[in-house]
Amino acid sequence: MKKCFMPLVLTALVLSGCNPSRGKGIVEDDLIKHNIEDKYRNFYEIFVYSYCDSNGDGIGDLQGIISKLDYIQDLGYTGIWLTPIFTSSSTHKYNTTNYLEIDPSFGTMSDLESLISECHSRNIKLILDLAINHSSRSNAYFQKAVQAHSISKSGSTLPDTLKGYEDLYSFYDTAEEASNANTERSPQIVPGQDFYYECNFDNDMPEFNMDSEMFWNIAEEIMSFYLNKGIDGFRLDAVKYYYYNSASKTQAALSRLKEIANSIKEDNYFVAECWASSGIISGYYTNSSIDSYFWFPASVGSHSFITSSTNLDGAYKDSYLRGYSEMLVASGDKIPAPFLSNHDMSRVGTGNEGLTKFAYGALSMLTGSTFTYYGDEIGISASVSNSDANARTHMDWSDTNENETIDPGYGQATYKYASVKEQLEDEGSILNYYKKANALRNCIPELQRGVLSSTFSDEEESYITMVKTYNGSSITIVMNFSQTKSIEFNCSQLRFANSLLALRDTKINIKGDTCEIPALGIAIFR
Structure with missing residues (x-):
């Protein structure tokens, strides 16, 4: 199992007034976390x-x-x-x-x-x-399919080498069938033939027939x-x-x-x-x-x-x-x-x-x-x-x-x-x-894999909070959507873990039970 190293970065933080009741206090998230081997990537x-x-x-x-x-x-x-x-x-x-x-x-x-x-x-x-x-029309599958469909349409017997190819693509035998086809684009006539093929994106992209x-x-x-x-x-x-x-x-x-x-x-x-x-x-x-x-x-x-x-x-x-x-x-x-x-x-x-x-x-x-x-x-x-x-x-x-x-x-x-x-x-x-x-x-496993256990939003505020839970462990995410104003968040029951700050020369300020999150800032707590 791989381990993920998270560097200790404190330059963007001003840490003061830590509440001893929060255990470790306000610190960056643990330095080492296990990167879980699964399909979440x-x-x-x-x-x-x-x-x-x-x-x-x-x-x-x-x-x-x-x-x-x-x-x-x-x-x-x-x-x-x-x-x-x-x-x-x-x-x-x-x-x-x-x-x-x-x-x-x-x-x-x-x-x-x-x-x-x-x-x-x-x-x-x-x-x-x-x-x-x-x-592509240049694909050997399509070229064989055209040959096979032409032979089959004429009523002749297909050679063994072409059997199964006659319906490999979506063909339409008449102009009427083509015009009535339920397709994104009009079917095109096969060059040199008297029947049509489906092509929903481009003339050089004939559609396979998945019933074949x-x-x-x-x-x-x-x-x-x-x-x-x-x-x-x-x-x-x-x-x-x-x-x-x-x-x-x-x-x-x-x-x-x-x-x-x-x-x-x-x-x-x-x-x-x-x-x-x-x-x-x-x-x-x-x-x-x-x-x-x-x-x-x-x-x-x-x-x-x-x-x-x-x-x-x-x-x-x-x-x-x-x-x-x-x-x-x-x-x-x-x-x-x-x-x-x-x-x-x-x-x-x-x-x-x-x-x-x-x-x-x-x-x-x-x-x-x-x-x-x-x-x-x-x-x-x-x-x-x-x-x-x-x-x-x-x-x-x-x-x-x-x-x-x-x-x-x-x-x-x-x-x-x-x-x-x-x-x-x-x-x-x-x-x-x-x-x-x-x-x-x-x-932080909760970010990739967590379910939303609760959310908060107030029309008077520019931020939202989300609590995400994974395997019994939870994080609280606070996102400030304002482009110009910082917000204050009561973090008395939480431990600061990490942040993402979109604006240059901004920082997280924590004083007592209050966390100040700058404009376009995201803070994560445990």
Whole structure:
């Protein structure tokens, strides 16, 4: 069992008037905590193409990621999610040409094996992005399926080598069938043929037919291949499109995928993307055996219960408690997966350093496995209103452009804050705030795993309190949502444990039974 070291940092605290009745008095949390070995982790999403270039070709690669594992570990991340790494013609790789090969621009299968080994030596779990609902038209599966369906449609006998392929993808034999199809986008005609194929995202992303037994044989082959290499699980892409507008069939398919994985490697972790409202995601938690679903109501946007509460000076702080409670109820005995942004969304970074930090602090107080998108830790900001590529730009490692990648497409982002190298040296940086937040999650079990046993909010106050309990142990969290004013909190029955302070040159002041928490400050008590 790993141990987590939490450095003793007293520079931000003024400790006075300690009440002897509080046992140890007001001190930082215990220096050493056990990091529990389970599926609750701090995950770090890497868009491989743009992360770190190890060979100077301008494209991120697996060796580049290996070279940054110490950095990722030092930040306190205990899990990594890689966007697709299989052969593909695109920068994002969601249109897979071959699921059992690594895209040459990213490296080799040997590189992946090295990455798995290096991750595990650092107690970091590694999960792969699996877009199993669609492939590329260049995939041999699709090409064989087109050939088989054409033969079958003509009434001819299929050769043994093509049997089963005829219904591997969702085909429509006539224009009328295609026009009446229940799909996100209109089915497209297969080039050189007189029938159509379903493609909900892009013309080069034909949808598999999950009613085909051959599909399930292929899915098992892919998962078995990577799980046996040591991969710890999968992120499932766009799951609500498995059976478009049929949640029950989709949920059954998801459970079947999980059951197959369990039969191969019992200790695995699945997180699925169901980009939908809380009510829909709740149904997926209830009716499938997937470990986690990304909790989109927490992510950036006008309806985010995190950013809507943190950006408005406490006016909507209650939305944070409501959103948090709703997430816990929806996930039940499964693992919540809250996050702020990802490769398809606008960046969480803003022009306000304090608010950028505090949003991550608010995320870090939530139960579950959190997911952080690379670059958020240095405050990169971008809008995807005109292009997803804006959220997929290079990581700013240093002012020398070392390991920097070439931005995909016409991606544009704002790099207002310093590079990784400079922020590491700045105690008050966004990066070091992220690092402290992750350390707290790794060293205080109640943060990742606790249930809400009580909450407090008063419309006259800018703060909320939450009591979280895990295995009979409780912590009290006080969050000050005001951007300008400190608050006073009666801590007579509590022992100060630690804090997250978003604003520079602020500190926790404790005098007698009163704890003064600065604007955008979070204090944790036992």
